């Protein structure tokens with residue numbers, strides 16, 4: 001039985017005062033939830049704040065990206081070890097916004113995935129197709145290619161210590177979530193593809209759905225057999241909404 005996981009992706013939002021209110025609300029609202037893991041992925045400058053407010057609570061924290069290199073002359077980059085210094089457990093890798101706006105490729109995402117695991121961080125590896133790709137019936141091809149970019153380089157075993165996220169680009173940041181059936185279909189595809197290499201890992205790996213998840217649609221999505229939780233953007237910025245989604249996963 002896979003335990004549900006809900007991850008908040010704050011993206012480039014927040015400030016010290018608002019974060020405190022948000023995190024206090026999330027901590028209070030999730031305190032009694034025992035069947036779900038909750039994580040928030042915050043902007044780098046707020047990792048220290050997240051650590052001080054979340055240590056010892058039900059909520060873990062992480063970052064939204066990292067640099068695959070340990071250290072060096074890389075202005076503006078943040079290394080995996082630096083995330084460990086702030087108590088991070090998770091890091092989002094290969095989000096579609098990184099791929100589309102920051103020139104992230106399958107190669108660079110795979111290198112970051114590996115760098116995260118090398119220091120013991122759990123990568124949350126994002127995959128997703130554009131609307132055009134979906135309409136051309138390329139969804140399986142695109143998702144397969146993105147998944148294979150990890151398995152081909154590092155083997156199926158690395159998925160045992162990773163989280164996968166299906167995030168169709170047409171659903172992210174829109175008001176157009178995938179239906180539970182659409183998401184389930186892709187999650188099943190992902191699990192079957194992993195099962196060709198290792199049935200146990202395919203059975204155990206958690207696959208999150210992301211893209212316009214709200215308190216209103218979360219329960220329907222989480223009821224699907226291959227959807228193990230959510231990667232939540234906008235709704236993670238409101239404590240009440242994020243807590244409602246965590247509750248839906250807890251039930």
Ligand code: PGA
Nearest residue numbers: 172173211212232233234
């Ligand atoms: P959204 O973002 O929930 O605002 O659609 C999801 C994501 O990008 O992770």
